[in-house]
Amino acid sequence: MKFAVIGTGKTGGKVVEMLGEDQLVGPFDSSNKPTVSKLEEADAAILFVPGAAVDELMEPLMESGIPAAWGTTGYEWPNDLDHQLKQQHLKWLQASNFSLGMNIVRRCLNIIGQSSSVLDHPEFLIHEVHHKHKQDAPSGTAISWEQWLGKEAKITSERKGDIKGIHQLEVKTDTESIHLKHRAHDRKIFAQGAIWAAEQLVNGDVSPGFYDLSTIFDNVMQQ
Missing domain, CATH: 3.40.50.720 (NAD(P)-binding Rossmann-like Domain)
Known part of the structure; x- marks a missing residue:
């Protein structure tokens, strides 16, 4: 091919x-x-x-x-x-x-978003980090994470070094936190x-x- x-x-x-x-x-x-x-x-x-x-x-x-x-x-x-x-x-x-692994994460985000209704006033925080030359912020992937989650989230961004891509979610309440993270090691x-x-x-x-x-x-x- x-x-x-x-x-x-x-x-x-x-x-x-x-x-x-x-x-x-x-x-x-x-x-x-x-x-x-x-x-x-x-x-x-x-x-x-x-x-x-x-x-x-x-x-x-x-x-x-x-x-x-x-x-x-x-x-x-x-x-x-x-x-x-x-x-x-x-x-x-x-x-x-x-990333095909990111599509596994997408399924996890769907489940987290759907299941979060049992939590007491959860706050959703998405943070992404990419190399200093990346032009758009937040990344398209971070925006997709919010869509896959199905909940309004606070999205923050960093640009530094030659980082290939880090995306993480924290679901936070007064009594507990849930974390989900994906890091690309190689493009x-x-x-x-x-x-x-x-x-x-x-x-x-x-x-x-x-x-x-x-x-x-x-x-x-x-x-």
């Missing part, structure tokens, strides 16, 4: 490292932009690009007809994107965090997850449309 890799930053670069030469189309970046003809050489695209680059890439990707796994945060996707993709028989997905986990996700779009039982990684993950777990 061949993958067009678009974006060669910290995570996109890891994807390139993991793929063999016979699996790689590109890689592409702002100085080597993908063309429709080059994208058509791939079975799927994997993108780790900033939100500002999305609009320029959407048209050639749609025209190429290949599935795409987007690792872009800080971008507001068009409301009709799912409809557009279905009309063109295209399969795309997006994730704020491609390889995001590259692995992105490749896995793109493979599901190509080989999995996925209908055309626009998906969150969580939907694809849950479908695979139920098979």
Whole structure:
């Protein structure tokens, strides 16, 4: 299977490292932009690009007809994107965090949020830490944690060093605290997850449309 890799930053670069030469189309970046003809050489695209680059890439990707796994945060996707993709028989997905372990955490957060009704006035605190070059704060993953929890939470952020990603939840009452923490030790986990996700779009039982990684993950777990 061949993958067009678009974006060669910290995570996109890891994807390139993991793929063999016979699996790689590109890689592409702002100085080597993908063309429709080059994208058509791939079975799927994997993108780790900033939100500002999305609009320029959407048209050639749609025209190429290949599935795409987007690792872009800080971008507001068009409301009709799912409809557009279905009309063109295209399969795309997006994730704020491609760690497959994070999807296990997501399930835990669902349970914590649903079960917290038995607690006496719980307070929900989410804290995230990333490398000093990360532009958006709070991280897309921290925002997703609040959504997965299903409760309003106070979100705080830190930017320092070369930290790959730390996310933690504290559920706090006057009498007890519950802690849940996920730490990324190597950006390889995001590259692995992105490749896995793109493979599901190509080989999995996925209908055309626009998906969150969580939907694809849950479908695979139920098979």
